[in-house]
Amino acid sequence: MTVDGTGTRVDERPFGRTDDGTAVSAFDLVRETDTGEVRATVLSYGGRLQSLVAPDRDGRPGEITLGYDDLAGYLADTAFLGATVGRFANRIADARFALDGTVHELPANDGSSSLHGGPDGFHARVWVAEPVPDGVALRLHSPDGDAGYPGALEVVLTVRLDATGLWWEYRAVADAPTVVNLTNHAYWNLAGSGTVADHLLEVAAGTFLPVDERGIPLDGPAPVEGSPLDLRRPVRVGDVVAAEHPQLRAVGGGVDHCYVVDGRAPGPGGLPLVARLADPGSGRTLTLASDEPGVQVYTGVTLDGTLVGRGGRTLHRGAGLCLETQHWPDSPNRREFPSTVLRPGDVLTTRTVVALGVG
Structure with a gap:
């Protein structure tokens, strides 16, 4: 599938299947700039930036991110290469926190701490993804109790390549009080x-x-x-x-x-x-x-x-x-x-370019 935006071509292609047979797609975002072609590849697995190719001062294209050639590399990855991490990016001490008087226990995957949502965080999920003008929209449902976090969370991540650059735009809502911290780990x-x-x-x-x-x-x-x-x-x-x-x-x-x-x-x-x-x-x-x-x-x-x-x-x-x-x-x-803290009725929105x- 190909979608044309305001100067960016978006191509969807297969990128393999997970161990349980779930299909993973790669979305190539391609745009011509004054100095040459820029090409970003985003995976539905982990909302990952798999590749970003950009020209040097002489117009020669080159890869500027770390990544793997195929899905097998990402399935075995332990360094969060290019991943969208959550429900909570970075560390939570002693893998626990209290919210509104209730203590929530999380999986510890960095010594005694919980790091980047734990071993089965958002980086290890297949997101529902579809091409949109200039980019790709990725959606993830995180149920109540997911990795110990309270409340069901709905996340929409839109990755776009436009004349300004490569955008990461997050939107999240919850049906009960929870904590959220989202980022990309390129x-x-x-x-x-x-x-x-x-x-x-x-x-x-x-x-x-x-x-x-x-x-x-x-x-x-x-x-x-x-x-x-x-x-x-x-x-x-x-x-x-x-x-x-x-x-x-x-x-x-x-x-x-x-x-x-x-x-x-x-x-x-x-x-x-x-x-x-x-x-x-x-x-x-x-x-x-x-x-x-x-x-x-x-x-x-x-x-x-x-x-x-x-x-x-x-x-x-x-x-x-x-x-x-x-x-x-x-x-x-x-x-x-x-x-x-994200509470019902509130909407988390954040943008990075x-x-x-x-x-």
Whole structure:
């Protein structure tokens, strides 16, 4: 099936079947830009960004995300490559939270914590998907009690490729009070190979959330000033990862922290600027904007060579970098953090856009 939008062609094709025989589709979003063709591929399995191909400064196309060639790779994936994660992105301490006086127990899949909705979270579901102008709409029903979360949740994710960039637009409603935190877990590598060590990263945040060795926030936000975690101006990623700092050691030697987005500078699509990433070698640039209050910067600390990605590439630490726009980790247990509670009658809406360019 092919749908033409305002400059974007959307093609649907088969992408295999899950172990229980459920069909999975791939949706190719193709658009011509001033610098060349941009092609994004989104899967109905896990709402995953399977591929994003963009031109370099010389107009040569190149893959800029980590992924797998086929569905088997995604079925065995343990690193959330390109996945839409939920019901709650990031960590919930001790895999439990209280809401309106009731304690809800969750599956622990990151030590004692629940991470990204647990082992059978939204990343491991087949969403109902259909092409729409400029993109694809994906729908998921999460029943009451799903992975321990209260209330039935209906989620609609629309992924669009337009003149601004690649959009992720979420909408969710619930029939009982629950907590929700949704994001996409794409790993970026603008060079298309090697590591992201020479990438330049800038994040529009003057504070971040210090964490313990479990990745759980210690207290409230702390200033980045005077530390290697200060990304307010472009910094070489390799220099950040190699720096000596207790917070870098706490997460295993790298960055796996939520930054508190300032929200003051305008970004693409009229949304607040979150981050910029650039690869000096290829000239590719990525600008991220979102209405979310945080962004989890993750330098692929746990990629240890056990996963084999697209084209037989072994995925080692630093092979990609995640910029996950979201609410703050462990929010259900922290009344002082921005609330992630969704109540009946309310509608959760959030938007993030990735704008690509060359420089």
